[in-house]
Amino acid sequence: MAGGVIPPRCFLGGxxxxxxxxxxxxxxxxxxxxxxxxxxxxxxVLELSESLxxxxxxxxxxxxxxxxxxxxxxxxxxxxxxxxxxxxxxxxIANSRKRSVTMxxxxxxxxxxxxxxxxxxPFRGRFLMSDKTAELLITExxxxxxxxxxxxxxxxxxxxxxxxxxxxDIAGRLEQTARENGVKFQFSIITNATLLTxxxxxxxxxxxxxxxxxxxxxxxxxxxxQRPFVSGKGSFDTILNNIKELSGLIPIELGGNYTHENYxxxxxxxxxxxxxxxxxxxxxxxxxxxxxxxxxGSVSGDCNSTCASSDEPWMIEAGLILRGEILRRGFNxxxxxxxxxxxEFDNDFVVGHDxxxxxxxxxxxxxxxxxGELGSFVADxxxxxxxxxxxxxxxxxxxxxxxxxxxxxxxxxxxTGAIDGVDCRKAIYDATLETxxxxxxxxxxxx
Numbered sequence: 001m002a003g004g005v006i007p008p009r010c011f012l013g014g015x016x017x018x019x020x021x022x023x024x025x026x027x028x029x030x031x032x033x034x035x036x037x038x039x040x041x042x043x044x045v046l047e048l049s050e051s052l053x054x055x056x057x058x059x060x061x062x063x064x065x066x067x068x069x070x071x072x073x074x075x076x077x078x079x080x081x082x083x084x085x086x087x088x089x090x091x092x093i094a095n096s097r098k099r100s101v102t103m104x105x106x107x108x109x110x111x112x113x114x115x116x117x118x119x120x121x122p123f124r125g126r127f128l129m130s131d132k133t134a135e136l137l138i139t140e141x142x143x144x145x146x147x148x149x150x151x152x153x154x155x156x157x158x159x160x161x162x163x164x165x166x167x168x169d170i171a172g173r174l175e176q177t178a179r180e181n182g183v184k185f186q187f188s189i190i191t192n193a194t195l196l197t198x199x200x201x202x203x204x205x206x207x208x209x210x211x212x213x214x215x216x217x218x219x220x221x222x223x224x225x226q227r228p229f230v231s232g233k234g235s236f237d238t239i240l241n242n243i244k245e246l247s248g249l250i251p252i253e254l255g256g257n258y259t260h261e262n263y264x265x266x267x268x269x270x271x272x273x274x275x276x277x278x279x280x281x282x283x284x285x286x287x288x289x290x291x292x293x294x295x296x297g298s299v300s301g302d303c304n305s306t307c308a309s310s311d312e313p314w315m316i317e318a319g320l321i322l323r324g325e326i327l328r329r330g331f332n333x334x335x336x337x338x339x340x341x342x343x344e345f346d347n348d349f350v351v352g353h354d355x356x357x358x359x360x361x362x363x364x365x366x367x368x369x370x371x372g373e374l375g376s377f378v379a380d381x382x383x384x385x386x387x388x389x390x391x392x393x394x395x396x397x398x399x400x401x402x403x404x405x406x407x408x409x410x411x412x413x414x415x416t417g418a419i420d421g422v423d424c425r426k427a428i429y430d431a432t433l434e435t436x437x438x439x440x441x442x443x444x445x446x447x
Contacts, residue, residue, distance in 0.1 A: 017067055017076040019056070020083060022399050026434045038437055039074035040402045043337050045437055046073055084396055090405075091344040100150040102348045104190075104361060105129075105137065105170070107155055107163035109353055113192050114230045117257065117291045123365035124158065129166055133355040136374035138170060142177050149347070150184040156350075156361070161195040171207040178208075186210045192227065194238045198245035211251040211284065214239065218256060219268040226257065244278060251284040257291045263318040267325040280330040287334050288322045290315050293414060316431045323436065327443035336436055340405045343385045349378075359385055362410035385409060386419045395422060400429045 022041045028034035035053045037046045046069075048056075055062060056070070070076040077083045109120060109127040118124065129137075141151050151174060155167050171187055178185035186208045189196070193214035201209065216239060217223040224234025246252060258266055266288055274280070326333045342348045343359045350358040355374040356367070359381060363369035369385070372378035381387065390396075390406035407423025 017062075017071060017078060018080040020074055020077045021080060021397055022083075022087075022402055023075060024399050024433065025053075026437070036437070037075055038433070040399055041338065042074040043335065043402075044073040044075075045441070046070075046075065087396060087401060088391060091340060094340075094344075095346045098345070098347065099148060100152060100184075100347070101141065101144045102152045102154075102345070103137075103141070104154040104156050104350045106157065106351060106353045106364070107160050107166050108158040110162050111157060111159040111192070112162060112194060112230055113159070113227055113235060114232075115227050117226065117294070119292065119294050119362070120158070120365070121294050127158075127353045128163055129353045133353070133374060134166060134170055136355055137351060138173055140374055141174055144347075145174075145177050145181045145183050145185070148181075148183060151178065151186075153185075153187040155187055155189045157190070159192055159195070160189050161191055161200070164195070164200070168204070168207065171204070171209075175206075175208045188212060192235065192239065193242050194229070194235055196242050196246065198242075198249060201246055201250055205250070209250065211253060212246075213253040213255065214243070215255045215257065216240075216269055218258065218262060218266045219272060222262050222265060223269070240273075240276060240278075243273075243282065244276065247278060247282040252282055254283045254286045256288040258288055258318060258322070259291050260314050260318075263288070263290075263322060266322055267329070270326065270329050270331060274329065280332070283331060285334050286326050286331040288319075288326075290318065316428060320432055320435050320439075324439055324443065327439055333439075335440060336403060336433065338402045341409060343381070343387055343409060344405065360410060384419070386421075389419070389422050392422075398426060400426060400433075403429065 020039060020041065022039065024038045024040065026036045026038070028036050028047065031047075033050050035048050035050055037048060037053075038044070039046070052066065054060065056075075062070070067076065071078075107129050109124050111118075111124065145151060153171075153174075155171075157163070160167060167189075171185075174185045188211045189204075189209065190213045193212070196212065196214075201212075215227065216236065217226040220234065220236040223236045227235050229235055243252065256266060256269070270286070280286075323333050341360070342350070348359075349371075350361050350364060351374065352358065352364055356364075356370045357372040357374065357378060358364050358369060359371055371381040371385075386406075386409070389409075390401065390404075395401050395406065404423075404425040407425050409419045409423070412421060412423040413419050
């Protein structure tokens with residue numbers, strides 16, 4: 001094999017096809033004579049013989065079937081220049097076709113936990129969505145439904161279930177409106193799960209509840225230190241008992257927040273779940289992530305234990321180790337896939353408890369990044385949020401563009417004080433993507 005190097009773009013064997021620029025090639029070290037390709041626009045993985053890859057690289061003749069398969073998976077394209085132009089239009093096309101509205105709705109900024117690293121700590125408090133704001137939200141989403149749009153809400157906090165009556169009222173009315181207009185309404189809850197008993201979940205299912213996202217920060221001693229109740233009591237047992245009650249009732253996405261000092265102990269928590277009879281199938285996905293700075297850039301404890309950059313060496317190591325341990329135990333880890341920031345989608349917003357609109361939860365504490373209010377117009381945020389930051393030659397020619405589209409605006413702002421450029425992910429993808437693909441190929445089949 002040509003050492004994983006992609007040759008200059010050229011026409012192949014008179015077929016009129018060209019290699020996609022959004023392609024990574026890796027050697028099959030355990031299979032001599034084979035090559036592994038990852039087409040990042042579709043996140044399709046192919047294994048080819050070196051003979052076939054050699055013909056692709058050297059303008060060799062390809063059969064119709066070979067051309068068809070390679071084109072279907074995104075390895076070959078009819079016109080590489082046209083492909084580049086298509087990437088420029090990615091979100092314009094997505095927005096024109098999208099017939100749904102996604103809102104992350106902040107019901108309250110009050111929480112019954114006192115996590116020392118809480119992102120919202122700088123602006124947290126006993127703030128509850130008012131009747132007026134709730135009515136504005138329902139009115140706006142009702143108008144969207146009557147225009148034929150489906151609606152998806154992620155209820156958020158603080159702790160969203162501390163505003164359970166408000167949640168039920170909003171969801172119940174929108175579910176009825178959806179039925180009357182022949183569209184879909186569904187919601188998920190981002191919750192610490194301390195209040196999410198089976199009884200509560202059963203009450204919410206008929207209103208459109210489809211999933212929850214919750215958190216366990218490692219084994220009990222770590223979790224209880226990082227996620228105690230306001231009283232100081234640990235929350236691990238309460239959350240674990242509720243997860244047991246919810247098992248089989250509703251999909252649960254499980255997360256966890258680690259530091260440089262404790263990430264190696266997180267697999268202990270997975271083992272404990274299994275010992276407690278919680279099947280890996282209980283969770284739709286499991287993913288652990290480093291503790292990030294708070295909204296104002298401050299950190300709790302040692303700043304070297306948190307993540308302020310996507311390519312810190314310890315974070316790369318931790319991410320790969322933990323992902324492997326998740327898969328080895330039969331849990332599902334998220335696969336790499338095309339992704340874009342909420343900034344890029346016209347109808348997706350974060351709704352503050354007071355009705356202010358933002359394009360990311362990380363911006364909620366900063367009115368300078370507010371883009372409008374419920375019941376009012378949305379301001380043009382193209383410049384303030386650098387909406388087209390990835391539309392430059394370096395990004396457009398990068399094989400990783402479909403996976404990041406400029407990266408995280410929040411991390412860029414943390415480093416420079418402004419959303420003044422891309423949060424380039426090339427270093428982290430160079431260091432991790434091949435291993436992630438191999439983990440999926442080797443460990444998912446074993447699970």
